[in-house]
Amino acid sequence: xxxxxxxxxxxxxxxxxxxxxxxxxxxxxxxxxxxxxxxxxxxxxxxxxxxxxxxxxxxxxxxxxxxxxxxxxxxxxxxxxxxxxxxxxxxxxxxxxxxxxxxxxxxxxxxxxx
Amino acid sequence: xxxxxxxxxxxxxxxxxxxxxxxxxxxxxxxxxxxxxxxxxxxxxxxxxxxxxxxxxxxxxxxxxxxxxxxxxxxxxxxxxxxxxxxxxxxxxxxxxxxxxxxxxxxxxxxx
Numbered sequence: 001x002x003x004x005x006x007x008x009x010x011x012x013x014x015x016x017x018x019x020x021x022x023x024x025x026x027x028x029x030x031x032x033x034x035x036x037x038x039x040x041x042x043x044x045x046x047x048x049x050x051x052x053x054x055x056x057x058x059x060x061x062x063x064x065x066x067x068x069x070x071x072x073x074x075x076x077x078x079x080x081x082x083x084x085x086x087x088x089x090x091x092x093x094x095x096x097x098x099x100x101x102x103x104x105x106x107x108x109x110x111x112x113x114x
Numbered sequence: 115x116x117x118x119x120x121x122x123x124x125x126x127x128x129x130x131x132x133x134x135x136x137x138x139x140x141x142x143x144x145x146x147x148x149x150x151x152x153x154x155x156x157x158x159x160x161x162x163x164x165x166x167x168x169x170x171x172x173x174x175x176x177x178x179x180x181x182x183x184x185x186x187x188x189x190x191x192x193x194x195x196x197x198x199x200x201x202x203x204x205x206x207x208x209x210x211x212x213x214x215x216x217x218x219x220x221x222x223x224x225x226x
Binding site: 004006031033035040041042043044045048050055056089091093095097099100101102103104105106107108110 | 118145147149154155156157158159162164202204206207211212213214215216217218219
C-alpha cells in the first residue's frame with residue numbers, strides 16, 4: 001500500500017475517555033499534517049510536522065490534544081478527556097513539500113463521542 | 115484567516131450535463147487547490163492553480179483561476195455518476211503551503 005493509512009477508521013468512545021489515532025504517511029514524504037473535519041464543513045488545520053519536528057499548531061489544538069511523530073515516520077494524535085464536541089473526522093495527510101501536487105490524504109478516522 | 119466561499123453548496127444534475135462550481139477567496143490567493151471527497155472518505159487531489167489566468171484539465175474536469183477576482187471555477191463536462199461527491203477548494207494560508215484553509219464544499223449528485 002503506497003497511500004496514507006489511518007487507524008482506526010471508526011472510533012466510538014464515551015465522554016471523558018482518552019483516544020489515540022495513528023497515521024502512516026507515504027514513506028518518502030517528510031511532511032505530515034493533521035486536519036479535523038466536522039459534518040458539512042471543510043477540513044480545518046490542526047498541526048504539521050516536518051520529519052519529527054512539530055512546526056505549527058492551530059489554536060484549535062487545545063491542551064487536551066497532543067500529536068507526536070517520534071521517528072519522523074508515523075504519527076499519533078491523542079485526545080484526552082474527550083468531549084462531545086470532539087466528534088469529527090480526523091484526517092491525516094502527507095507531502096514532499098512540492099505545492100504542485102498538494103497533499104495526499106488518508107481516509108480519515110471518524111470519532112464519535114457519546 | 116483565509117476564507118473560502120463555495121457556491122453552490124449542493125448541486126443535482128442529470129448525467130451528461132455540464133456544471134460549474136465556484137470558489138471565492140476573501141484574501142489574496144497564493145495557491146488554489148481542488149480536491150474531491152467521497153462521502154465519509156479522505157480527500158483526493160485534483161489539481162492546483164497558482165498563476166492568474168491558469169487553466170488545468172484532468173479528464174473531464176477543468177479548473178481556472180482568476181487572480182484579480184480571487185476566484186476559481188471548476189467545470190465538469192458531460193457529468194457522470196462517478197463525478198458525484200463533495201468538491202472542496204483549498205488555499206495556502208498567506209502562501210504557507212503547510213497550512214491550508216478549505217471551503218465548506220459543494221455536494222454534487224449526478225442522476226443516471
